[in-house]
Amino acid sequence: MVNKTEEPEKELVERLFSNVESEMPIQFDSMWDANAKEGNFISKFIASKYKEVDAVDINDYTEAYKKNLEHPNANFFVMDNRDYISQCKKTYDLILLEGPLCEIDGGTAEHFGMIDRLVPLIRPTGNTVLILNAVLEPYDYDSEANRSWKEIRNTFYGKKDTSKMSWQFMAPFYINLFHKMGLNVHYYDRVARRSIEKGDHYSIDLMLVVVERAS
């Protein structure tokens, strides 16, 4: 099988940013990295553009994250994303949601348990950039191990089967969700991430959305 794209993650990120910057001004002061882990997928490429980075993971990856990012102003908080959102007094120019591709204790997966709580972290005025994984085809969709993930996905997207999703479904789904959260969507774009790794088939679009609070 051939990968959908062999383009390295750094270049995918650069393409997303050069596309959006050619369309509208965006700010590069502060970034929130949810589900940060060691930051070695795409966080490090994005973080280098921002003056300050706040990272959150329920497990402690502080040392590896700071080492990977080599960023002078990176902070790491070991806590649940949802607790961070409810306690946070800051807003951000960019929010990165690279959630777990499995079910996590408490019935969450991907960004499903937190995306609708993000509004307090969105800038009060002006544009905020959101970057998230839109998982078009999860790996091992029908396996017993992924049963809970599958159920959570199906509930979130309101579909009986989410094993093969299209960008044509995903784009309006998220735009509608952001509208319901009280956000105006000014721009959206996507790039395809690697679709096959270690023999597991999956397909993920990295989605970039520019939102602004409606009031």
Ligand SMILES: C[S@@+](CC[C@H](N)C(=O)[O-])C[C@H]1O[C@@H](n2cnc3c(N)ncnc32)[C@H](O)[C@@H]1O
């Ligand atoms: C796919 S990994 C993220 C990869 C990461 N962005 C990177 O570049 O290395 C998912 C991470 O989400 C974290 N996680 C899962 N549930 C969480 C929660 N409720 N709050 C905070 N972090 C969580 C896990 O500990 C795991 O490190």
